[in-house]
Amino acid sequence: MPTRETPQQSTHQPTRPRRRALIVGSGISGLAAALTLHRAGWEPVIVERAPARRTGGYFVRFSGPGYSAAQRLGLLDALPSRLAPEGRGFEIDTSGKLTRGISFPAESGGTPLRILLRSDLERALYEEVFELVEIRYGVGPAAITQNRHEATVTLTDGSVETADLVIGADGIHSTVRSLVFGPEDLYRKDFDHVVAACIIDGELPGVRDGDTLIASAPGRSAWINTYTDGHPPVAFLLYRTPWPAAECRRKPAEALREAFGNFGGEIVPAMLDALDHSESVIFDQVSQIQINRWSQGRVVLLGDSAWCMTLYSGQGSGMGIAGAEVLARTLGEHDTVSAALGAWEKELRPLTAKYQKGAHRMQHFFMPVNRFGYTARRGLIRAMSTPVGGKLAKAIMR
Numbered sequence: 001m002p003t004r005e006t007p008q009q010s011t012h013q014p015t016r017p018r019r020r021a022l023i024v025g026s027g028i029s030g031l032a033a034a035l036t037l038h039r040a041g042w043e044p045v046i047v048e049r050a051p052a053r054r055t056g057g058y059f060v061r062f063s064g065p066g067y068s069a070a071q072r073l074g075l076l077d078a079l080p081s082r083l084a085p086e087g088r089g090f091e092i093d094t095s096g097k098l099t100r101g102i103s104f105p106a107e108s109g110g111t112p113l114r115i116l117l118r119s120d121l122e123r124a125l126y127e128e129v130f131e132l133v134e135i136r137y138g139v140g141p142a143a144i145t146q147n148r149h150e151a152t153v154t155l156t157d158g159s160v161e162t163a164d165l166v167i168g169a170d171g172i173h174s175t176v177r178s179l180v181f182g183p184e185d186l187y188r189k190d191f192d193h194v195v196a197a198c199i200i201d202g203e204l205p206g207v208r209d210g211d212t213l214i215a216s217a218p219g220r221s222a223w224i225n226t227y228t229d230g231h232p233p234v235a236f237l238l239y240r241t242p243w244p245a246a247e248c249r250r251k252p253a254e255a256l257r258e259a260f261g262n263f264g265g266e267i268v269p270a271m272l273d274a275l276d277h278s279e280s281v282i283f284d285q286v287s288q289i290q291i292n293r294w295s296q297g298r299v300v301l302l303g304d305s306a307w308c309m310t311l312y313s314g315q316g317s318g319m320g321i322a323g324a325e326v327l328a329r330t331l332g333e334h335d336t337v338s339a340a341l342g343a344w345e346k347e348l349r350p351l352t353a354k355y356q357k358g359a360h361r362m363q364h365f366f367m368p369v370n371r372f373g374y375t376a377r378r379g380l381i382r383a384m385s386t387p388v389g390g391k392l393a394k395a396i397m398r
């Protein structure tokens with residue numbers, strides 16, 4: 001049964017009829033669009049397929065255009081910095097031995113780098129919009145039609161919504177994109193990698209709060225981020241497989257045990273045990289979305305549905321926020337929706353192209369894809385402890 005959160009009366013006094021935007025998806029991009037459009041005088045409504053708020057989180061590096069946009073939108077104070085100043089970085093070799101590992105730079109992408117959780121961003125945005133914007137849970141689009149004046153969306157609960165603009169902020173496997181632009185296979189470019197992420201509810205042997213631990217081998221890696229503020233550790237695992245789509249149809253626990261059996265001393269097996277009891281596990285292939293137009297008429301894609309850059313770029317969340325900010329601005333600057341969407345796309349394309357390209361370079365840092373990558377990565381981490389190597393590493397991570 002779909003549920004609904006109704007906004008309180010807004011204090012905004014529009015001088016002309018408020019334009020209505022139907023936003024599909026209440027992830028970071030959808031909530032950011034609701035915030036920026038509401039502030040620009042629109043009436044946004046969000047529909048979200050999940051039955052309730054998705055509050056789960058994984059480790060997120062937050063910097064660059066998204067950080068600057070969050071600053072302009074007044075969100076930074078609500079975003080914690082979860083990097084423990086006294087935190088240590090370790091690499092775990094295949095036998096479980098710990099050696100000195102990476103530490104995160106203070107800056108990245110031209111702004112300070114903040115280490116936080118996806119749920120921190122979600123919460124900061126949700127708290128800004130929940131009293132102002134209607135959010136309907138347990139419902140999504142079943143059909144979308146449009147003419148020159150409006151778009152009409154038939155929802156999965158049978159209701160029908162009309163809007164001046166439909167925003168598909170429904171993630172990498174976007175339904176809006178499938179309904180309006182065509183099947184996902186046309187636009188999804190797969191790495192031969194699978195990612196699993198979860199919150200670890202349990203003990204990890206020998207791990208001190210604040211530590212970051214990375215176990216890597218050619219074609220496999222496991223990352224654990226721990227916190228000193230009481231939040232449980234967050235983990236993600238990456239591995240290579242020739243058939244990532246088929247792999248993702250398997251049970252995560254079974255596929256991960258096969259990929260990571262006998263790896264990373266005691267810590268990785270403990271992670272896998274914890275993962276069995278974790279309530280929300282992300283288990284998906286690593287892919288980018290490459291599509292040559294982000295809008296058709298009054299339907300526009302935003303965030304991962306339009307330009308998914310993968311976790312390797314470190315800019316996916318940020319670009320959802322930056323993209324929403326630019327969208328609201330360009331809609332205010334242009335007389336027609338189509339002119340605004342054209343200008344919006346022109347402004348954002350160079351950035352998303354840059355980050356998609358950068359993700360290919362950074363994949364080796366997250367998971368050495370072969371023996372050569374493994375040796376190069378170890379060399380880089382050793383070099384990072386020297387002043388010159390440290391500067392080089394920062395330049396690569398920028």
Ligand SMILES: Cc1cc2nc3c(=O)[nH]c(=O)nc-3n(C[C@H](O)[C@H](O)[C@H](O)COP(=O)(O)OP(=O)(O)OC[C@H]3O[C@@H](n4cnc5c(N)ncnc54)[C@H](O)[C@@H]3O)c2cc1C
Pocket residue numbers: 024025026027028029030047048049050054058059060061062118139140141169170171172173174175176195196197236282302303304305309310311313314315316317318319320
């Ligand atoms: C392990 C991992 C680590 C990451 N690390 C980083 C990082 O360090 N830095 C960074 O910036 N980014 C990182 N990212 C990427 C970042 O999390 C994403 O780019 C970002 O969350 C995308 O947000 P979104 O709102 O566009 O999409 P999503 O978060 O996918 O949200 C889409 C929403 O739409 C809803 N939805 C889907 N289908 C429908 C439908 N049919 N109807 C209604 N609702 C629907 C979903 O339930 C969801 O709530 C990482 C990702 C992963 C998986």
